[in-house]
Amino acid sequence: MATNETLDIGCGGAKFPGAVGIDVVPGPQVDIVHDLNLVPWPLAPDRFASIVASHVLEHLVNLVPVMEEIHRVAKPGARVAITTPHFSSLNSWEDPTHTRHFARRSFASFDVASPYQYTTKRFRTLSTTLHFGAGLWDHWGEIHYKLWPNFWEKQLAFIWRARDMVVELEVVK
Numbered sequence: 001m002a003t004n005e006t007l008d009i010g011c012g013g014a015k016f017p018g019a020v021g022i023d024v025v026p027g028p029q030v031d032i033v034h035d036l037n038l039v040p041w042p043l044a045p046d047r048f049a050s051i052v053a054s055h056v057l058e059h060l061v062n063l064v065p066v067m068e069e070i071h072r073v074a075k076p077g078a079r080v081a082i083t084t085p086h087f088s089s090l091n092s093w094e095d096p097t098h099t100r101h102f103a104r105r106s107f108a109s110f111d112v113a114s115p116y117q118y119t120t121k122r123f124r125t126l127s128t129t130l131h132f133g134a135g136l137w138d139h140w141g142e143i144h145y146k147l148w149p150n151f152w153e154k155q156l157a158f159i160w161r162a163r164d165m166v167v168e169l170e171v172v173k
Helices: 063-073 090-094 135-145 147-154
Strands: 007-009 020-023 047-054 074-085 122-131 163-170
Touching: 020 063, 047 063, 063 074, 063 122, 135 147
Parallel strands: 007 020, 007 047, 047 074
Antiparallel strands: 074 163, 122 163
């Protein structure tokens, strides 16, 4: 077993290169077939130096146990990269298998600085980035978001929509 292994959660057919892939649907890139809603996952604790979760968390039923499981299988200091549609994206709403919609502070409650205690498993937020489209209208939204992120998300998000959100976390143990 490599010391710097990566886990790709919900890898599907586009697994992160060199990663261990886990998904509910069998496929050629899936190394472990498992329903991610069922915890614990069949993985050893403190195994992975990095974890990738691209367009999967919005499909899962209960986020807190999933984040606890990510924490359990990660090494101390592991990096976690989460990509999900931002709630303002039509992609967040059009897929009937999406069970939740994420805002830029959706993962803040897991941060070590958060006063909320939904779980004792903690992370450090390294960055939260929103991606917009390439059109002129998208650039207006991106400018407004960068200048006034709170105002944009509360008042302008459905005028100038974001596409995806990438959250980078560090596991704190």
